[in-house]
Amino acid sequence: MRDSVGAVARKQLPLRPAGPDTVAALLDWYDRERRDLPWRMRRGRRADPYKVWLSEIMLQQTTVKAVIPFYEKFLLRWPTVEALAAADLDDVLAAWAGLGYYSRARNLHKCAQVVVAEHGGRFPRTEAELGTLPGIGPYTAAAVAAIAFGEAATPVDGNIERVVSRLFAVRRPLPAAKREIKRLAESLTPQRRAGDFAQAMMDLGATVCSPKRPSCLVCPLQQDCHAHALGIEAQLPVKLARAERPVRFGTAFLALREDGHVLVRKRREAGLLGGMLEIPSTDWGDDWLQADLALVQQPVRADWWAVPGVVSHTFTHFRLELQLFRAIVPVDTSMTFWASPERCRWVPRHELSNAALPSVMKKAIAHALREH
């Protein structure tokens, strides 16, 4: 009842374009409702650029909840950009294991080294310079410039895209609308408190202006929102449908040595799960390999047992179905030609939890080691 009344009323309200009053309302809301996050300083304090940068890299396409434990772990282990630059890349990858998008970890490490080697350990202070560093794109350059250095830069992430597209009732579908949304966001960016403005927009998108059922009743920008006035807020932003996800199939081998070591292999540096560890497996193809053909690629000569069941894992652009083979082998076992011996190594079973194993591999290993 209240909804229908509200819908009628708000359609008759003449709306002005969002402007300085909108920004003021947003910043007031932010001062009241601001979330306490590990990388945020108290109100009015400028945050440590290293912490802002580290958190922003981790937050790329990743939820706050998932990031927090990783952020705490990294900061404890590498408290400064110098410490991170001096770290072994494999240690950084191992610490990143489970967070996904592993090229971020490589670029994080590379970026730290560039900051130390070419900038004396100080992050550049401008959006333009930040944008030249590895792993820092348009969003992150603007975010760090605004949040850490107070530059009036305008980061546009998924949250801000959503808030802006609703605020201005942008109906053009993404990604074609990106430029328009960026321009509109820039038109709101205040000279003072640009960092707070960006974080307020993102907080609003994360908590109030949510994708499915936005909480317009408690939104500080309700009076300024054209999508809400039109009753189309839940339909925005418009996104083009994604392509269907194909399925790929593979067979992986869990070799358990009699002294409790497991055979792992380092993946090549580029591409999917680049530089991370895996248990040796066949290529991932469009269909299952017959067991006898798969066994041709066994990493060590052994009496392989087909583990019942299949491990299924969904990546961004395909789903993987993994069949597992398991074998117990003597300590003097050597690699076969198929295993890329130079990339293989035996790891004590109890050290696997700290190794650079991506989630899909932890899942596969757990499945293969389970009692059946």
Add this chain to the structure above:
DNA sequence: GACACGTGGAG
């Protein structure tokens, strides 16, 4: 512009 690139939680 299009596509590769992870993972886990929400609905």
Add this chain to the structure above:
DNA sequence: TCTCCAAGTGT
């Protein structure tokens, strides 16, 4: 079960 999506970047 299944789709969507979360503080994007690199090619």
